[in-house]
Amino acid sequence: MxxxxxxxxxxxxxxxxxxxxxxxxxxxxxxxxxxxxxxxxxxxxxxxxxxxxxxxxxxxxxxxxxxxxxxxxxxxxxxxxxxxxxxRSRPAPPLVGASDDFSLFSDPDAFELSNDLDMNLSDGLDLEFYEWAAGNIASSGAPTSG
Amino acid sequence: MEESTQTHSRELDRFLAEVESKAFRIAQIGLRNEQDALDAVQDAMLKLVRKYAQRPAQEWRPLFYRILENGIRDLQRHRTVRSRVMAWLPWNAETEDFEDPVKLAPDPAPGPVAQLQGQQAMALLDAALGELPARQRQAFLLRSFEGLDVERAAQVMGCSEGSVKTHHFRAVQTLRARLGDSWQ
The missing domain is CATH 1.20.5 (Single alpha-helices involved in coiled-coils or other helix-helix interfaces)
Structure with a gap:
Protein backbone atom coordinates (compact mmCIF):
# COMPACT_ATOMS: atom_id res chain seq x y z
CA MET A 1 0.00 0.00 0.00
CA ARG A 88 -0.95 56.13 -54.66
CA SER A 89 -2.20 52.92 -53.40
CA ARG A 90 -4.84 51.99 -55.94
CA PRO A 91 -3.87 50.47 -59.30
CA ALA A 92 -3.90 52.85 -62.28
CA PRO A 93 -7.02 52.57 -64.47
CA PRO A 94 -6.48 51.00 -67.90
CA LEU A 95 -5.60 53.51 -70.63
CA VAL A 96 -8.59 54.49 -72.74
CA GLY A 97 -7.78 54.27 -76.45
CA ALA A 98 -4.63 52.23 -76.01
CA SER A 99 -5.84 49.87 -78.70
CA ASP A 100 -6.24 52.84 -81.07
CA ASP A 101 -2.63 53.84 -80.45
CA PHE A 102 -1.58 50.29 -81.19
CA SER A 103 -3.48 50.19 -84.49
CA LEU A 104 -1.96 53.58 -85.36
CA PHE A 105 1.55 52.24 -84.89
CA SER A 106 0.81 48.97 -86.69
CA ASP A 107 -0.70 50.64 -89.79
CA PRO A 108 2.07 52.44 -91.86
CA ASP A 109 -0.42 54.72 -93.68
CA ALA A 110 -2.08 55.85 -90.52
CA PHE A 111 1.34 56.50 -88.99
CA GLU A 112 2.38 58.70 -91.92
CA LEU A 113 -0.89 60.55 -91.75
CA SER A 114 -0.44 61.12 -88.07
CA ASN A 115 3.07 62.40 -88.65
CA ASP A 116 1.90 64.72 -91.36
CA LEU A 117 -0.81 66.03 -89.10
CA ASP A 118 1.66 66.55 -86.26
CA MET A 119 4.08 68.34 -88.59
CA ASN A 120 1.32 70.59 -89.88
CA LEU A 121 0.16 71.29 -86.36
CA SER A 122 3.67 72.19 -85.29
CA ASP A 123 3.81 74.79 -88.08
CA GLY A 124 0.44 76.21 -87.19
CA LEU A 125 -3.19 75.27 -87.60
CA ASP A 126 -3.93 73.33 -90.81
CA LEU A 127 -6.93 75.38 -91.78
CA GLU A 128 -7.45 73.55 -95.09
CA PHE A 129 -7.92 70.26 -93.30
CA TYR A 130 -10.43 71.67 -90.84
CA GLU A 131 -12.38 73.34 -93.65
CA TRP A 132 -12.47 70.08 -95.56
CA ALA A 133 -13.54 68.14 -92.44
CA ALA A 134 -16.24 70.69 -91.62
CA GLY A 135 -17.51 70.43 -95.21
CA ASN A 136 -17.68 66.67 -94.94
CA ILE A 137 -19.66 66.88 -91.71
CA ALA A 138 -22.09 69.35 -93.19
CA SER A 139 -22.66 67.21 -96.30
CA SER A 140 -22.89 63.75 -94.77
CA GLY A 141 -23.48 64.28 -91.05
CA ALA A 142 -20.21 62.50 -90.15
CA PRO A 143 -16.58 62.85 -91.18
CA THR A 144 -15.21 60.28 -93.54
CA SER A 145 -11.70 59.11 -93.49
CA GLY A 146 -9.34 59.26 -96.50
CA MET B 1 -8.17 32.49 -13.41
CA GLU B 2 -8.25 34.22 -10.02
CA GLU B 3 -9.94 31.20 -8.49
CA SER B 4 -7.28 28.82 -9.78
CA THR B 5 -4.61 31.16 -8.44
CA GLN B 6 -6.20 31.05 -5.00
CA THR B 7 -6.52 27.27 -5.15
CA HIS B 8 -2.86 27.00 -6.11
CA SER B 9 -1.89 29.32 -3.29
CA ARG B 10 -3.92 27.27 -0.81
CA GLU B 11 -2.27 24.05 -1.99
CA LEU B 12 1.15 25.59 -1.52
CA ASP B 13 0.16 26.88 1.90
CA ARG B 14 -1.01 23.40 2.89
CA PHE B 15 2.16 21.80 1.59
CA LEU B 16 4.47 24.25 3.36
CA ALA B 17 2.50 23.95 6.60
CA GLU B 18 2.83 20.18 6.36
CA VAL B 19 6.59 20.11 5.86
CA GLU B 20 7.76 23.11 7.86
CA SER B 21 8.15 21.40 11.25
CA LYS B 22 10.09 18.43 9.89
CA ALA B 23 12.11 20.70 7.65
CA PHE B 24 13.00 22.83 10.65
CA ARG B 25 14.11 19.81 12.66
CA ILE B 26 16.22 18.52 9.76
CA ALA B 27 17.86 21.93 9.42
CA GLN B 28 18.31 22.22 13.18
CA ILE B 29 20.03 18.85 13.39
CA GLY B 30 22.29 19.71 10.46
CA LEU B 31 23.16 23.22 11.60
CA ARG B 32 22.84 22.80 15.39
CA ASN B 33 21.48 26.31 15.63
CA GLU B 34 17.85 27.34 15.84
CA GLN B 35 18.16 30.69 14.11
CA ASP B 36 20.23 29.28 11.25
CA ALA B 37 17.67 26.50 10.87
CA LEU B 38 14.83 29.02 10.65
CA ASP B 39 16.78 30.99 8.05
CA ALA B 40 17.41 27.84 6.01
CA VAL B 41 13.74 26.83 6.07
CA GLN B 42 12.54 30.32 5.20
CA ASP B 43 15.03 30.53 2.35
CA ALA B 44 13.89 27.14 1.03
CA MET B 45 10.25 28.22 1.17
CA LEU B 46 10.98 31.45 -0.69
CA LYS B 47 12.98 29.69 -3.37
CA LEU B 48 10.40 26.97 -3.85
CA VAL B 49 7.62 29.52 -4.25
CA ARG B 50 9.68 31.79 -6.49
CA LYS B 51 11.04 29.15 -8.84
CA TYR B 52 8.87 26.06 -8.66
CA ALA B 53 5.38 27.15 -7.61
CA GLN B 54 4.05 26.36 -11.08
CA ARG B 55 5.38 22.80 -11.02
CA PRO B 56 2.95 19.94 -10.25
CA ALA B 57 2.29 19.57 -6.53
CA GLN B 58 3.82 16.09 -6.34
CA GLU B 59 7.20 17.55 -7.34
CA TRP B 60 7.25 20.10 -4.53
CA ARG B 61 8.44 17.77 -1.79
CA PRO B 62 11.69 16.54 -3.41
CA LEU B 63 12.37 20.03 -4.78
CA PHE B 64 11.81 21.63 -1.39
CA TYR B 65 14.11 19.23 0.40
CA ARG B 66 16.75 19.58 -2.27
CA ILE B 67 16.69 23.36 -1.85
CA LEU B 68 16.78 22.94 1.93
CA GLU B 69 19.73 20.53 1.82
CA ASN B 70 21.64 22.94 -0.44
CA GLY B 71 20.84 25.77 1.96
CA ILE B 72 22.05 23.75 4.96
CA ARG B 73 25.28 22.89 3.15
CA ASP B 74 25.84 26.53 2.16
CA LEU B 75 25.26 27.72 5.71
CA GLN B 76 27.64 25.08 7.06
CA ARG B 77 30.34 26.19 4.61
CA HIS B 78 29.72 29.83 5.39
CA ARG B 79 29.96 29.13 9.09
CA THR B 80 33.17 27.17 8.66
CA VAL B 81 34.76 30.02 6.72
CA ARG B 82 33.48 32.58 9.19
CA SER B 83 34.79 30.66 12.17
CA ARG B 84 38.21 30.36 10.52
CA VAL B 85 38.31 34.09 9.87
CA MET B 86 37.03 34.89 13.35
CA ALA B 87 39.70 32.68 14.87
CA TRP B 88 42.21 35.33 13.75
CA LEU B 89 40.27 38.11 15.44
CA PRO B 90 40.75 37.77 19.20
CA TRP B 91 38.27 40.56 20.08
CA ASN B 92 35.44 38.53 18.57
CA ALA B 93 36.29 35.33 20.35
CA GLU B 94 34.11 36.07 23.37
CA THR B 95 31.01 37.09 21.47
CA GLU B 96 31.14 34.21 19.00
CA ASP B 97 29.63 31.67 21.34
CA PHE B 98 27.18 34.09 22.87
CA GLU B 99 23.83 32.48 23.62
CA ASP B 100 20.57 34.27 24.16
CA PRO B 101 19.84 34.08 27.94
CA VAL B 102 16.14 33.65 27.20
CA LYS B 103 16.97 30.50 25.29
CA LEU B 104 19.16 29.25 28.11
CA ALA B 105 16.47 29.81 30.72
CA PRO B 106 14.67 26.66 31.83
CA ASP B 107 11.35 25.85 30.20
CA PRO B 108 8.52 27.15 32.44
CA ALA B 109 6.47 24.03 31.68
CA PRO B 110 6.46 21.41 34.44
CA GLY B 111 9.35 19.01 34.03
CA PRO B 112 8.65 15.56 35.37
CA VAL B 113 11.34 12.96 35.34
CA ALA B 114 9.92 11.30 32.27
CA GLN B 115 10.01 14.55 30.37
CA LEU B 116 13.56 15.15 31.48
CA GLN B 117 14.55 11.69 30.36
CA GLY B 118 12.81 12.29 27.08
CA GLN B 119 14.66 15.53 26.60
CA GLN B 120 17.94 13.87 27.40
CA ALA B 121 17.22 11.08 24.95
CA MET B 122 16.29 13.64 22.35
CA ALA B 123 19.46 15.60 22.98
CA LEU B 124 21.48 12.40 22.62
CA LEU B 125 19.73 11.60 19.37
CA ASP B 126 20.26 15.12 18.02
CA ALA B 127 23.93 14.93 18.89
CA ALA B 128 24.34 11.51 17.32
CA LEU B 129 22.56 12.60 14.16
CA GLY B 130 24.57 15.82 14.05
CA GLU B 131 27.81 13.88 14.21
CA LEU B 132 26.92 11.67 11.28
CA PRO B 133 28.65 12.40 7.97
CA ALA B 134 26.48 14.80 5.97
CA ARG B 135 25.39 12.27 3.33
CA GLN B 136 24.50 9.64 5.91
CA ARG B 137 22.52 12.19 7.91
CA GLN B 138 20.67 13.33 4.76
CA ALA B 139 19.84 9.80 3.72
CA PHE B 140 18.65 8.83 7.18
CA LEU B 141 16.49 11.91 7.78
CA LEU B 142 14.97 11.91 4.32
CA ARG B 143 14.16 8.21 4.44
CA SER B 144 13.38 7.48 8.08
CA PHE B 145 12.06 10.87 9.22
CA GLU B 146 10.51 12.53 6.19
CA GLY B 147 9.51 9.18 4.68
CA LEU B 148 10.72 9.78 1.13
CA ASP B 149 11.18 6.64 -0.94
CA VAL B 150 14.61 5.76 -2.32
CA GLU B 151 13.91 7.33 -5.70
CA ARG B 152 12.89 10.69 -4.30
CA ALA B 153 15.65 10.69 -1.71
CA ALA B 154 18.09 10.13 -4.58
CA GLN B 155 16.57 13.10 -6.42
CA VAL B 156 17.00 15.28 -3.36
CA MET B 157 20.57 14.16 -2.72
CA GLY B 158 21.55 14.20 -6.37
CA CYS B 159 22.97 10.69 -6.32
CA SER B 160 22.02 7.15 -7.33
CA GLU B 161 19.44 5.08 -5.50
CA GLY B 162 22.17 2.62 -4.57
CA SER B 163 24.11 5.41 -2.85
CA VAL B 164 21.04 6.38 -0.87
CA LYS B 165 20.61 2.82 0.36
CA THR B 166 24.28 2.59 1.28
CA HIS B 167 24.31 5.92 3.15
CA HIS B 168 21.10 5.03 4.95
CA PHE B 169 22.37 1.61 6.00
CA ARG B 170 25.61 3.07 7.31
CA ALA B 171 23.74 5.79 9.18
CA VAL B 172 21.59 3.21 10.97
CA GLN B 173 24.68 1.20 11.85
CA THR B 174 26.47 4.27 13.22
CA LEU B 175 23.45 5.39 15.24
CA ARG B 176 23.02 1.92 16.67
CA ALA B 177 26.65 1.91 17.72
CA ARG B 178 26.45 5.37 19.33
CA LEU B 179 23.06 5.23 20.97
CA GLY B 180 22.93 1.57 21.81
CA ASP B 181 20.37 -0.86 20.53
CA SER B 182 18.13 -0.31 23.54
CA TRP B 183 17.98 3.48 23.14
CA GLN B 184 14.53 4.93 23.52
Missing amino acids: KDKNGAEPMEMDEFEQRIRARLVESAESLNGRTRSALARARHAALEQLRGHRVSMQRALWRVWMPTGVFAMALLVTFLITEHTLPS
Whole structure:
Protein backbone atom coordinates (compact mmCIF):
# COMPACT_ATOMS: atom_id res chain seq x y z
CA MET A 1 0.00 0.00 0.00
CA LYS A 2 1.37 3.38 -1.01
CA ASP A 3 1.45 6.45 1.21
CA LYS A 4 0.08 9.89 0.33
CA ASN A 5 3.27 10.74 -1.54
CA GLY A 6 2.87 7.73 -3.78
CA ALA A 7 5.81 6.00 -2.16
CA GLU A 8 6.00 2.50 -0.78
CA PRO A 9 6.38 2.70 3.00
CA MET A 10 9.84 1.55 3.97
CA GLU A 11 10.34 -1.33 6.32
CA MET A 12 11.99 -0.19 9.54
CA ASP A 13 13.26 -2.22 12.41
CA GLU A 14 12.27 -1.38 15.97
CA PHE A 15 15.33 0.77 16.57
CA GLU A 16 14.59 2.93 13.55
CA GLN A 17 10.93 3.16 14.45
CA ARG A 18 11.84 4.47 17.90
CA ILE A 19 14.09 7.10 16.38
CA ARG A 20 11.43 8.08 13.92
CA ALA A 21 8.81 8.35 16.66
CA ARG A 22 11.10 10.60 18.70
CA LEU A 23 11.85 12.82 15.74
CA VAL A 24 8.19 13.13 14.79
CA GLU A 25 7.32 13.93 18.38
CA SER A 26 10.00 16.61 18.53
CA ALA A 27 8.71 18.16 15.29
CA GLU A 28 5.17 18.21 16.60
CA SER A 29 6.12 19.73 19.93
CA LEU A 30 8.10 22.71 18.69
CA ASN A 31 7.77 25.72 20.96
CA GLY A 32 5.39 28.55 20.15
CA ARG A 33 8.10 30.97 19.13
CA THR A 34 9.51 28.58 16.53
CA ARG A 35 6.05 27.72 15.23
CA SER A 36 5.25 31.39 14.93
CA ALA A 37 8.52 32.06 13.07
CA LEU A 38 7.80 29.20 10.67
CA ALA A 39 4.27 30.46 10.03
CA ARG A 40 5.64 33.95 9.33
CA ALA A 41 8.19 32.49 6.91
CA ARG A 42 5.45 30.57 5.12
CA HIS A 43 3.22 33.61 4.83
CA ALA A 44 6.12 35.69 3.56
CA ALA A 45 6.80 33.08 0.87
CA LEU A 46 3.16 32.94 -0.19
CA GLU A 47 2.92 36.72 -0.15
CA GLN A 48 5.83 36.75 -2.53
CA LEU A 49 3.85 34.41 -4.81
CA ARG A 50 0.92 36.84 -4.87
CA GLY A 51 3.26 39.78 -5.36
CA HIS A 52 5.02 37.91 -8.14
CA ARG A 53 1.72 37.29 -9.92
CA VAL A 54 0.73 40.95 -9.64
CA SER A 55 4.12 42.05 -10.93
CA MET A 56 3.83 39.53 -13.79
CA GLN A 57 0.47 41.01 -14.74
CA ARG A 58 1.97 44.48 -14.57
CA ALA A 59 4.92 43.39 -16.67
CA LEU A 60 2.59 41.89 -19.27
CA TRP A 61 0.55 45.07 -19.25
CA ARG A 62 3.73 47.12 -19.70
CA VAL A 63 4.69 45.01 -22.72
CA TRP A 64 1.29 44.78 -24.35
CA MET A 65 0.11 48.34 -23.88
CA PRO A 66 2.85 49.99 -26.03
CA THR A 67 2.48 47.19 -28.58
CA GLY A 68 -1.25 47.83 -28.81
CA VAL A 69 -0.75 51.58 -29.07
CA PHE A 70 1.81 51.07 -31.83
CA ALA A 71 -0.49 48.71 -33.73
CA MET A 72 -3.36 51.17 -33.39
CA ALA A 73 -1.18 54.01 -34.67
CA LEU A 74 -0.16 51.90 -37.67
CA LEU A 75 -3.80 51.10 -38.42
CA VAL A 76 -4.87 54.75 -38.19
CA THR A 77 -1.94 55.81 -40.41
CA PHE A 78 -2.87 53.18 -42.97
CA LEU A 79 -6.54 54.20 -43.00
CA ILE A 80 -5.71 57.90 -43.36
CA THR A 81 -3.25 57.20 -46.17
CA GLU A 82 -5.73 54.96 -47.92
CA HIS A 83 -8.54 57.51 -47.90
CA THR A 84 -6.66 60.74 -48.54
CA LEU A 85 -4.23 59.53 -51.23
CA PRO A 86 -6.16 56.95 -53.25
CA SER A 87 -4.08 57.31 -56.44
CA ARG A 88 -0.95 56.13 -54.66
CA SER A 89 -2.20 52.92 -53.40
CA ARG A 90 -4.84 51.99 -55.94
CA PRO A 91 -3.87 50.47 -59.30
CA ALA A 92 -3.90 52.85 -62.28
CA PRO A 93 -7.02 52.57 -64.47
CA PRO A 94 -6.48 51.00 -67.90
CA LEU A 95 -5.60 53.51 -70.63
CA VAL A 96 -8.59 54.49 -72.74
CA GLY A 97 -7.78 54.27 -76.45
CA ALA A 98 -4.63 52.23 -76.01
CA SER A 99 -5.84 49.87 -78.70
CA ASP A 100 -6.24 52.84 -81.07
CA ASP A 101 -2.63 53.84 -80.45
CA PHE A 102 -1.58 50.29 -81.19
CA SER A 103 -3.48 50.19 -84.49
CA LEU A 104 -1.96 53.58 -85.36
CA PHE A 105 1.55 52.24 -84.89
CA SER A 106 0.81 48.97 -86.69
CA ASP A 107 -0.70 50.64 -89.79
CA PRO A 108 2.07 52.44 -91.86
CA ASP A 109 -0.42 54.72 -93.68
CA ALA A 110 -2.08 55.85 -90.52
CA PHE A 111 1.34 56.50 -88.99
CA GLU A 112 2.38 58.70 -91.92
CA LEU A 113 -0.89 60.55 -91.75
CA SER A 114 -0.44 61.12 -88.07
CA ASN A 115 3.07 62.40 -88.65
CA ASP A 116 1.90 64.72 -91.36
CA LEU A 117 -0.81 66.03 -89.10
CA ASP A 118 1.66 66.55 -86.26
CA MET A 119 4.08 68.34 -88.59
CA ASN A 120 1.32 70.59 -89.88
CA LEU A 121 0.16 71.29 -86.36
CA SER A 122 3.67 72.19 -85.29
CA ASP A 123 3.81 74.79 -88.08
CA GLY A 124 0.44 76.21 -87.19
CA LEU A 125 -3.19 75.27 -87.60
CA ASP A 126 -3.93 73.33 -90.81
CA LEU A 127 -6.93 75.38 -91.78
CA GLU A 128 -7.45 73.55 -95.09
CA PHE A 129 -7.92 70.26 -93.30
CA TYR A 130 -10.43 71.67 -90.84
CA GLU A 131 -12.38 73.34 -93.65
CA TRP A 132 -12.47 70.08 -95.56
CA ALA A 133 -13.54 68.14 -92.44
CA ALA A 134 -16.24 70.69 -91.62
CA GLY A 135 -17.51 70.43 -95.21
CA ASN A 136 -17.68 66.67 -94.94
CA ILE A 137 -19.66 66.88 -91.71
CA ALA A 138 -22.09 69.35 -93.19
CA SER A 139 -22.66 67.21 -96.30
CA SER A 140 -22.89 63.75 -94.77
CA GLY A 141 -23.48 64.28 -91.05
CA ALA A 142 -20.21 62.50 -90.15
CA PRO A 143 -16.58 62.85 -91.18
CA THR A 144 -15.21 60.28 -93.54
CA SER A 145 -11.70 59.11 -93.49
CA GLY A 146 -9.34 59.26 -96.50
CA MET B 1 -8.17 32.49 -13.41
CA GLU B 2 -8.25 34.22 -10.02
CA GLU B 3 -9.94 31.20 -8.49
CA SER B 4 -7.28 28.82 -9.78
CA THR B 5 -4.61 31.16 -8.44
CA GLN B 6 -6.20 31.05 -5.00
CA THR B 7 -6.52 27.27 -5.15
CA HIS B 8 -2.86 27.00 -6.11
CA SER B 9 -1.89 29.32 -3.29
CA ARG B 10 -3.92 27.27 -0.81
CA GLU B 11 -2.27 24.05 -1.99
CA LEU B 12 1.15 25.59 -1.52
CA ASP B 13 0.16 26.88 1.90
CA ARG B 14 -1.01 23.40 2.89
CA PHE B 15 2.16 21.80 1.59
CA LEU B 16 4.47 24.25 3.36
CA ALA B 17 2.50 23.95 6.60
CA GLU B 18 2.83 20.18 6.36
CA VAL B 19 6.59 20.11 5.86
CA GLU B 20 7.76 23.11 7.86
CA SER B 21 8.15 21.40 11.25
CA LYS B 22 10.09 18.43 9.89
CA ALA B 23 12.11 20.70 7.65
CA PHE B 24 13.00 22.83 10.65
CA ARG B 25 14.11 19.81 12.66
CA ILE B 26 16.22 18.52 9.76
CA ALA B 27 17.86 21.93 9.42
CA GLN B 28 18.31 22.22 13.18
CA ILE B 29 20.03 18.85 13.39
CA GLY B 30 22.29 19.71 10.46
CA LEU B 31 23.16 23.22 11.60
CA ARG B 32 22.84 22.80 15.39
CA ASN B 33 21.48 26.31 15.63
CA GLU B 34 17.85 27.34 15.84
CA GLN B 35 18.16 30.69 14.11
CA ASP B 36 20.23 29.28 11.25
CA ALA B 37 17.67 26.50 10.87
CA LEU B 38 14.83 29.02 10.65
CA ASP B 39 16.78 30.99 8.05
CA ALA B 40 17.41 27.84 6.01
CA VAL B 41 13.74 26.83 6.07
CA GLN B 42 12.54 30.32 5.20
CA ASP B 43 15.03 30.53 2.35
CA ALA B 44 13.89 27.14 1.03
CA MET B 45 10.25 28.22 1.17
CA LEU B 46 10.98 31.45 -0.69
CA LYS B 47 12.98 29.69 -3.37
CA LEU B 48 10.40 26.97 -3.85
CA VAL B 49 7.62 29.52 -4.25
CA ARG B 50 9.68 31.79 -6.49
CA LYS B 51 11.04 29.15 -8.84
CA TYR B 52 8.87 26.06 -8.66
CA ALA B 53 5.38 27.15 -7.61
CA GLN B 54 4.05 26.36 -11.08
CA ARG B 55 5.38 22.80 -11.02
CA PRO B 56 2.95 19.94 -10.25
CA ALA B 57 2.29 19.57 -6.53
CA GLN B 58 3.82 16.09 -6.34
CA GLU B 59 7.20 17.55 -7.34
CA TRP B 60 7.25 20.10 -4.53
CA ARG B 61 8.44 17.77 -1.79
CA PRO B 62 11.69 16.54 -3.41
CA LEU B 63 12.37 20.03 -4.78
CA PHE B 64 11.81 21.63 -1.39
CA TYR B 65 14.11 19.23 0.40
CA ARG B 66 16.75 19.58 -2.27
CA ILE B 67 16.69 23.36 -1.85
CA LEU B 68 16.78 22.94 1.93
CA GLU B 69 19.73 20.53 1.82
CA ASN B 70 21.64 22.94 -0.44
CA GLY B 71 20.84 25.77 1.96
CA ILE B 72 22.05 23.75 4.96
CA ARG B 73 25.28 22.89 3.15
CA ASP B 74 25.84 26.53 2.16
CA LEU B 75 25.26 27.72 5.71
CA GLN B 76 27.64 25.08 7.06
CA ARG B 77 30.34 26.19 4.61
CA HIS B 78 29.72 29.83 5.39
CA ARG B 79 29.96 29.13 9.09
CA THR B 80 33.17 27.17 8.66
CA VAL B 81 34.76 30.02 6.72
CA ARG B 82 33.48 32.58 9.19
CA SER B 83 34.79 30.66 12.17
CA ARG B 84 38.21 30.36 10.52
CA VAL B 85 38.31 34.09 9.87
CA MET B 86 37.03 34.89 13.35
CA ALA B 87 39.70 32.68 14.87
CA TRP B 88 42.21 35.33 13.75
CA LEU B 89 40.27 38.11 15.44
CA PRO B 90 40.75 37.77 19.20
CA TRP B 91 38.27 40.56 20.08
CA ASN B 92 35.44 38.53 18.57
CA ALA B 93 36.29 35.33 20.35
CA GLU B 94 34.11 36.07 23.37
CA THR B 95 31.01 37.09 21.47
CA GLU B 96 31.14 34.21 19.00
CA ASP B 97 29.63 31.67 21.34
CA PHE B 98 27.18 34.09 22.87
CA GLU B 99 23.83 32.48 23.62
CA ASP B 100 20.57 34.27 24.16
CA PRO B 101 19.84 34.08 27.94
CA VAL B 102 16.14 33.65 27.20
CA LYS B 103 16.97 30.50 25.29
CA LEU B 104 19.16 29.25 28.11
CA ALA B 105 16.47 29.81 30.72
CA PRO B 106 14.67 26.66 31.83
CA ASP B 107 11.35 25.85 30.20
CA PRO B 108 8.52 27.15 32.44
CA ALA B 109 6.47 24.03 31.68
CA PRO B 110 6.46 21.41 34.44
CA GLY B 111 9.35 19.01 34.03
CA PRO B 112 8.65 15.56 35.37
CA VAL B 113 11.34 12.96 35.34
CA ALA B 114 9.92 11.30 32.27
CA GLN B 115 10.01 14.55 30.37
CA LEU B 116 13.56 15.15 31.48
CA GLN B 117 14.55 11.69 30.36
CA GLY B 118 12.81 12.29 27.08
CA GLN B 119 14.66 15.53 26.60
CA GLN B 120 17.94 13.87 27.40
CA ALA B 121 17.22 11.08 24.95
CA MET B 122 16.29 13.64 22.35
CA ALA B 123 19.46 15.60 22.98
CA LEU B 124 21.48 12.40 22.62
CA LEU B 125 19.73 11.60 19.37
CA ASP B 126 20.26 15.12 18.02
CA ALA B 127 23.93 14.93 18.89
CA ALA B 128 24.34 11.51 17.32
CA LEU B 129 22.56 12.60 14.16
CA GLY B 130 24.57 15.82 14.05
CA GLU B 131 27.81 13.88 14.21
CA LEU B 132 26.92 11.67 11.28
CA PRO B 133 28.65 12.40 7.97
CA ALA B 134 26.48 14.80 5.97
CA ARG B 135 25.39 12.27 3.33
CA GLN B 136 24.50 9.64 5.91
CA ARG B 137 22.52 12.19 7.91
CA GLN B 138 20.67 13.33 4.76
CA ALA B 139 19.84 9.80 3.72
CA PHE B 140 18.65 8.83 7.18
CA LEU B 141 16.49 11.91 7.78
CA LEU B 142 14.97 11.91 4.32
CA ARG B 143 14.16 8.21 4.44
CA SER B 144 13.38 7.48 8.08
CA PHE B 145 12.06 10.87 9.22
CA GLU B 146 10.51 12.53 6.19
CA GLY B 147 9.51 9.18 4.68
CA LEU B 148 10.72 9.78 1.13
CA ASP B 149 11.18 6.64 -0.94
CA VAL B 150 14.61 5.76 -2.32
CA GLU B 151 13.91 7.33 -5.70
CA ARG B 152 12.89 10.69 -4.30
CA ALA B 153 15.65 10.69 -1.71
CA ALA B 154 18.09 10.13 -4.58
CA GLN B 155 16.57 13.10 -6.42
CA VAL B 156 17.00 15.28 -3.36
CA MET B 157 20.57 14.16 -2.72
CA GLY B 158 21.55 14.20 -6.37
CA CYS B 159 22.97 10.69 -6.32
CA SER B 160 22.02 7.15 -7.33
CA GLU B 161 19.44 5.08 -5.50
CA GLY B 162 22.17 2.62 -4.57
CA SER B 163 24.11 5.41 -2.85
CA VAL B 164 21.04 6.38 -0.87
CA LYS B 165 20.61 2.82 0.36
CA THR B 166 24.28 2.59 1.28
CA HIS B 167 24.31 5.92 3.15
CA HIS B 168 21.10 5.03 4.95
CA PHE B 169 22.37 1.61 6.00
CA ARG B 170 25.61 3.07 7.31
CA ALA B 171 23.74 5.79 9.18
CA VAL B 172 21.59 3.21 10.97
CA GLN B 173 24.68 1.20 11.85
CA THR B 174 26.47 4.27 13.22
CA LEU B 175 23.45 5.39 15.24
CA ARG B 176 23.02 1.92 16.67
CA ALA B 177 26.65 1.91 17.72
CA ARG B 178 26.45 5.37 19.33
CA LEU B 179 23.06 5.23 20.97
CA GLY B 180 22.93 1.57 21.81
CA ASP B 181 20.37 -0.86 20.53
CA SER B 182 18.13 -0.31 23.54
CA TRP B 183 17.98 3.48 23.14
CA GLN B 184 14.53 4.93 23.52
